[in-house]
Amino acid sequence: MITKLDDTQMQIGIDSFAAAYDDASLAVSASDRLRNLVEQIEHADQVGLDVFGIGEHHRREYLDSAPTVTLGAAAVRTHRIRLTSAVTVLSSADPIRVFQNFATLDLLSQGRAEMVVGRGSFIESFPLFGLKLEDYDSLFAEKLDLLLRIRENEHVHWSGKYRPALTGQGVYPRPVQNPLPIWLGVGGTPQSFARAGALGLPLMVAIIGGETRRFRPLIDLYRETGKRFGYSPDRLRVGVHALGYVAPTTQQARDDFFPGYARAIASVAKARMAGRHPCRFRCAADSAGRAARRQRRRSSREGCSAQ
Amino acid sequence: MITKLDDTQMQIGIDSFAAAYDDASLAVSASDRLRNLVEQIEHADQVGLDVFGIGEHHRREYLDSAPTVTLGAAAVRTHRIRLTSAVTVLSSADPIRVFQNFATLDLLSQGRAEMVVGRGSFIESFPLFGLKLEDYDSLFAEKLDLLLRIRENEHVHWSGKYRPALTGQGVYPRPVQNPLPIWLGVGGTPQSFARAGALGLPLMVAIIGGETRRFRPLIDLYRETGKRFGYSPDRLRVGVHALGYVAPTTQQARDDFFPGYARAIASVAKARMAGRHPCRFRCAADSAGRAARRQRRRSSREGCSAQ
Numbered sequence: 199m200i201t202k203l204d205d206t207q208m209q210i211g212i213d214s215f216a217a218a219y220d221d222a223s224l225a226v227s228a229s230d231r232l233r234n235l236v237e238q239i240e241h242a243d244q245v246g247l248d249v250f251g252i253g254e255h256h257r258r259e260y261l262d263s264a265p266t267v268t269l270g271a272a273a274v275r276t277h278r279i280r281l282t283s284a285v286t287v288l289s290s291a292d293p294i295r296v297f298q299n300f301a302t303l304d305l306l307s308q309g310r311a312e313m314v315v316g317r318g319s320f321i322e323s324f325p326l327f328g329l330k331l332e333d334y335d336s337l338f339a340e341k342l343d344l345l346l347r348i349r350e351n352e353h354v355h356w357s358g359k360y361r362p363a364l365t366g367q368g369v370y371p372r373p374v375q376n377p378l379p380i381w382l383g384v385g386g387t388p389q390s391f392a393r394a395g396a397l398g399l400p401l402m403v404a405i406i407g408g409e410t411r412r413f414r415p416l417i418d419l420y421r422e423t424g425k426r427f428g429y430s431p432d433r434l435r436v437g438v439h440a441l442g443y444v445a446p447t448t449q450q451a452r453d454d455f456f457p458g459y460a461r462a463i464a465s466v467a468k469a470r471m472a473g474r475h476p477c478r479f480r481c482a483a484d485s486a487g488r489a490a491r492r493q494r495r496r497s498s499r500e501g502c503s504a505q
Numbered sequence: 506m507i508t509k510l511d512d513t514q515m516q517i518g519i520d521s522f523a524a525a526y527d528d529a530s531l532a533v534s535a536s537d538r539l540r541n542l543v544e545q546i547e548h549a550d551q552v553g554l555d556v557f558g559i560g561e562h563h564r565r566e567y568l569d570s571a572p573t574v575t576l577g578a579a580a581v582r583t584h585r586i587r588l589t590s591a592v593t594v595l596s597s598a599d600p601i602r603v604f605q606n607f608a609t610l611d612l613l614s615q616g617r618a619e620m621v622v623g624r625g626s627f628i629e630s631f632p633l634f635g636l637k638l639e640d641y642d643s644l645f646a647e648k649l650d651l652l653l654r655i656r657e658n659e660h661v662h663w664s665g666k667y668r669p670a671l672t673g674q675g676v677y678p679r680p681v682q683n684p685l686p687i688w689l690g691v692g693g694t695p696q697s698f699a700r701a702g703a704l705g706l707p708l709m710v711a712i713i714g715g716e717t718r719r720f721r722p723l724i725d726l727y728r729e730t731g732k733r734f735g736y737s738p739d740r741l742r743v744g745v746h747a748l749g750y751v752a753p754t755t756q757q758a759r760d761d762f763f764p765g766y767a768r769a770i771a772s773v774a775k776a777r778m779a780g781r782h783p784c785r786f787r788c789a790a791d792s793a794g795r796a797a798r799r800q801r802r803r804s805s806r807e808g809c810s811a812q
Contacts, residue, residue: 227681228612228678228679228681229611229612229613229615229616229681232609232612232613232678233581233612233613233615236581236613256605256675256676256677257675257677258675258677260677260678261609261612261677261678263605263609263677263678264573264602264605264606264608264609266571266574266577267573267574267576267577267606267609267610267613268577268609268613269574269577270573270574270575270576270577270578271577271578271580271581271613273578274540274543274578274581274582275581275582292599292634294633294634295571295602298563298570298571299571299574301571302539302568302570302571302574302575303574304536305535305536305539305540305568306536306539306540306543306574306575306578308536308540309536322674325671325672325674326601326671326674326676327599327601327669328668328669328670329669361635362634362635362636363635364632364633365632367629367632367633368563368564368565369563369633370563370564370565370567370568370570371535371539371568371570372535374534374535374536
């Protein structure tokens with residue numbers, strides 16, 4: 199991920215879903231994969247990256263359904279790097295547990311925890327936790343309201359539609375950082391950009407498909423909304439989660455990266471065709487399909503598995 | 506805690522609630538206290554203790570509302586010691602999240618995770634998560650049933666009263682150990698001992714007050730029930746969570762340990778008087794009160810704070 203703090207300062211980091219798609223990664227035991235991930239975070243800390251994020255999914259291909267447990271491990275093996283979710287699926291979580299997990303992580307890491315909260319792009323957590331997809335947005339709005347209330351107050355007074363009321367109960371532990379950083383993770387929905395601006399929350403944009411420049415008007419909308427709600431520009435920070443791969447040459451990066459990417463996106467598209475992903479991945483899968491077709495035109499390399 | 510595996514083998518370990526009651530511990534920052542706890546677990550591993558447990562509370566005095574985050578940290582700083590909850594308050598948790606947290610811990614620790622699940626002795630988690638105290642036992646019974654179903658099956662079919670049904674959803678990640686060890690944590694309720702026996706689950710008895718020998722008939726009940734339900738004796742293991750303190754002499758142990766213990770129990774008793782603890786701590790607080798009176802008769806040492 200890349201985060202622009204102001205005109206002169208930019209943070210750079212890596213996100214992982216602890217995913218396994220191809221035969222090589224599936225041959226490694228799940229235990230070794232997760233321990234390797236902690237070693238990668240340790241290495242990222244040593245070479246000076248600013249931040250490392252772990253996603254949240256509830257699928258067989260990923261090992262990240264409980265990201266704060268793995269981030270807790272990373273907390274005591276690192277010194278400077280910031281540790282975040284990428285993205286916490288707040289719609290299907292209890293904001294109290296989310297806050298407790300990240301506050302504990304913040305204590306263990308001596309103030310290096312952050313969280314990015316979103317509605318979720320994959321939607322398997324909805325049936326898993328007994329939620330209705332038609333409440334996709336209202337669940338998120340209500341839970342975000344509660345999460346921010348918990349961040350602000352040790353004793354919480356709150357009532358809502360989807361969860362029993364709180365009448366002054368305390369939420370513990372309290373984190374080192376006050377406020378604990380909470381980013382709003384968004385896809386391509388304009389209302390989400392406007393919501394982040396209206397709340398004065400920093401914005402994390404997931405660009406998992408399509409062209410980066412098409413997000414410019416949405417980021418303008420975020421900044422304008424934030425300004426209208428009275429937040430100063432330095433509070434309206436913007437980050438991007440994007441796919442990336444570094445290699446000595448552009449062609450080698452393409453050849454190394456594309457087969458696995460195509461397989462991952464094809465898997466998402468297949469799930470979508472089965473009606474399980476009506477949400478945010480639609481445009482990603484569509485644009486990935488176009489990218490795959492372009493890539494096939496450009497490359498005749500054997501082993502390219504885009505189908 | 507002490508666990509008797511068979512006639513010749515016994516495991517010994519330590520539990521912590523990451524508690525702070527006295528001025529000395531409150532003077533240490535919460536972040537340092539939690540990092541010190543991870544160092545204690547590392548030390549316990551090095552000196553050869555068998556197991557380390559972290560409790561679950563939702564109170565200002567403790568830092569253990571998210572125990573698996575801290576246990577995750579311990580997992581990558583230890584090699585042999587087993588890591589467990591002591592006790593997971595299953596009644597107010599979602600069994601899916603509980604399983605995901607401990608399965609992730611099991612992967613990080615290469616198969617050293619365990620959990621002890623119970624109804625909870627403190628009850629502050631009930632209003633916090635919007636539950637009714639009158640459902641104290643039925644919530645636990647239902648959630649234990651679901652937890653065991655998840656442990657047994659990757660894809661879960663289940664329905665109950667307190668949570669939406671599962672219709673074949675997968676729960677990930679899967680742990681290294683199959684089955685992931687689940688102990689049933691009990692206080693002094695005979696029905697809880699019988700339940701553990703009927704399910705063939707290992708038993709963890711919390712003896713936080715009162716005399717150890719009065720638990721003998723209850724443990725007999727556990728073994729008899731287990732036998733009646735067809736479980737072999739080697740499966741019916743018994744562990745004890747008890748207060749303990751080691752010093753060069755009995756008197757020194759008394760002098761070191763008693764003031765803090767008295768303060769902790771007095772705090773519990775006070776909360777109980779305010780009507781917030783109708784449950785398991787009643788007998789503990791009563792017997793602690795008797796112990797405090799006995800102790801005052803025996804010791805005239807200044808600083809004894811039992812009131």
